Amino acid sequence: MSNTNSGTIFGHPKGLFLLFGTEMWERMSYYGMRGIFVLYLVAFAANFGWDMAYFGIDPAAADAQDQLTKALNKNALGILGIYAFWVYVTPVLGGWMADNHWGQRKAIIVGGVLMALGQFTLGTPHSMIPGLEVEFLYLGLFLLIMGNGFFKPNISTMVGDLYTEGDKRRDAAFTIFYMGINLGSILGYFVVGTIGEKINYQYGFLVAGVGMLLGVILQMSMSKKFLGNVGVEPAAKKSADNQEASNTPLTSEERDRVKVILIMSFFTIIFWLGFEQAAGSMNLFAKQKTDLMMFGFEIPASWLQSVNPIFVILFAPMFAAMWLKMGAAEPNSPKKFAMGMFFLGLGFISMVMAAIQIGDSDTAKASIIWLILAYMFHTMGELCLSPIGLSLVTKLAPLKYTSLLMGMWFFFSGVGNYAAAWVGQMVGDVGPFAAFMGVAIMAFVAGILLWLISGKLVDWMHGAEDNQPKDLTEKIEEELSVTGTHEGIKEQH
Known part of the structure; x- marks a missing residue:
């Protein structure tokens, strides 16, 4: 950890705003691409050789075009699903590499360059x-x-390292950082989405790549001045205490806490399978089945995804x-998570309508x-589960299994x-009504089950639930941290 002597802005080290800018441009790039990706795959299907013959559709059939549209949608969603899965798995590798070999600063520069190359x-x-065309598609996704x-x-590790242990400004720093995530995603949906849908989808990817490149340039040109040695050296140094703890059997209390992590991890699957329809089926529904005319202007379908980060900031x-x-x-944390499920279900009732x-x-x-x-x-559902997220793992995981359980999360x-x-x-197989109603029912059932077992889960936490923010500033920081939870970002304390 190192505090730099480069001065402050609004009482915080200038390095915080450098990290804010880097993260904002990166999220602009990531969410901008995410907002138009499935639309691009469907629009340029012929360029990839995805035609009726590819899907085995008889061109003479009366509903041949409808069959093709459904097949293209399913194909695009399948590719998005594989991409999104690996986006959540590879940070385990990236975190390990930074902690043990590269240091955080080198890792984010390498990551930023790879993402810019992927967009280009x-x-x-x-x-x-x-x-x-297909080879370049998969190469871009791999990068x-x-x-x-x-x-x-x-990058979030470096935010925490700007402050000494116990510095009360740290929570406010993460609040500012989370705002960078939200602003970046809003910028991505509006800028990349507009260029992609109104001009050319591939121009949208190029703009997203430029945004990522701006973040890398910011980091490379200003990090030495504003960050000092923060993030330069690998952070993970196993102490003798950690070695001793790794040889100690789990207590019954620790086993209970691991149960809570595993149970809540299961419920995250249900929540995200619904929430992440935003970039997939709901995005396609907006493009193909929604009246997007407002005040004589047809808004890009990807703009609707900006509603989430805007409401996060407002709510x-x-x-x-x-x-x-x-x-x-x-409500305790499991009950808040259950409420998140209920709100998710209400969202899909809106889609049913x-x-x-x-x-x-x-x-x-x-x-x-x-x-x-x-x-x-x-968005209201996402905000209800803010006390859960990665903080659940950091609070409850036994020391020797923290990395393993974080990876499992x-x-x-x-x-x-x-x-x-x-x-x-x-949605393509059974229709939007049945599919959206099915997700709504699943969310409501999951919420009821979680509410019923919440008392037992709190008991198994053995006091970890008692450590809650006590004032409005801390509460706001906690609510905004839902963005970090979704991003796979945890605070370093």
């Missing part, structure tokens, strides 16, 4: 690579996955104040209000993202 690879015009693995888990202070006002009546509005018509369009309501409820989140693609594909 996706953005390479097909006319320049005839016959290699993005590997770059994300090196970047995502390491976080409201939720924080509400929990604080409830005092002793504030959109499906009812269009019925079986091929030309009818659903009101945009249903999708905005769905994203609003999903990432893995379960990845499974949830992969399952999201499978659920999204069901």
Whole structure:
């Protein structure tokens, strides 16, 4: 850890705002690509050789075009699911590499360069690579996955290392950092989404690559001045105490806490398989089945995904104040997670209403209000599970199994993202009404089960639940940390 002498802005080290800017540009790149990816795969399907013959569709069939649309949607969602799964798994490797060999700063620069190359690879015009379009697609995704693995888990470590142990500014620093994530995602959806949908999808990837490159340039040109030696040396140094702890059998209390981690990890699969429809089936529904005309202008479908980060910023202070006002009546963490499931279910009830509005018509369009309501409820659900996330693992995991259980948490989140693609594909098989209703029912059932067992889970935490924020500032920081939880980012204390 090293505090630099480069001065402060608003009472915080200038290095914090360098990391804020780096993360903002990276998230702009990541979410911008995520917002248009499945739309790009469907729009440019012919360039990849994905036609009726590829899917075995009879061109003479009366519904041949409808079959092709469904097949293209399923194919695009499948690719998105695989990509999203590995995005959550590779940070385990990236964190280990930084801790043991490279240091955080080198890891995020390598990660940023790889992601920029990935975006530029996706953005390479097909006319320049005839016959290699599919190869370039998968190469671009591979570079993005590997770059994300090196970047995502390491930049937040550097935020924490800007402050000495016990510095009260640390929580506020992470709040500022989380705002960078949200602003970056909003910027990505609006800038990359607009260019991608209104001009050319591949131009959108190129712009996303430029955004990532800006983050790398910021880091390389200013880190020495504003970060000092923060993130230069590998952080993981196993102490003798850790070695001694690794040989100690688990106590009954520790076994109980591991049970809580595993049970909550399972429920994250259910939550994310619904929440992550945003980039998949809900994105396609917005593009193909929603009336996007507003004030005489057709908004890009990807813009709707910006509703989530906008509502996170708006609702976080409201939720924080509400929990604080409830005092002793504030629900425990498992009950909050159950409430998150209920809100997720309400979001899909909104999607069911959109499906009812269009019925079986091929030309009818659903009101945009249903999708905005769905994203609003999903955001409220995400905010309800903010006390869980990665902090659950750091609070409850036995010392010798912390890394293993952290990796498992990432893995379960990845499974949830992969399952999201499978659920999204069901929309084409059974129709949006049945698919969205199925997710809503699953969310409500999961919420009820979690609510019923919440008391036992709190008992198994053996006091870890008692360590809760006590003032509004801490509460707001906790609510905004839901972004970090979703991103696989944890605070370093």
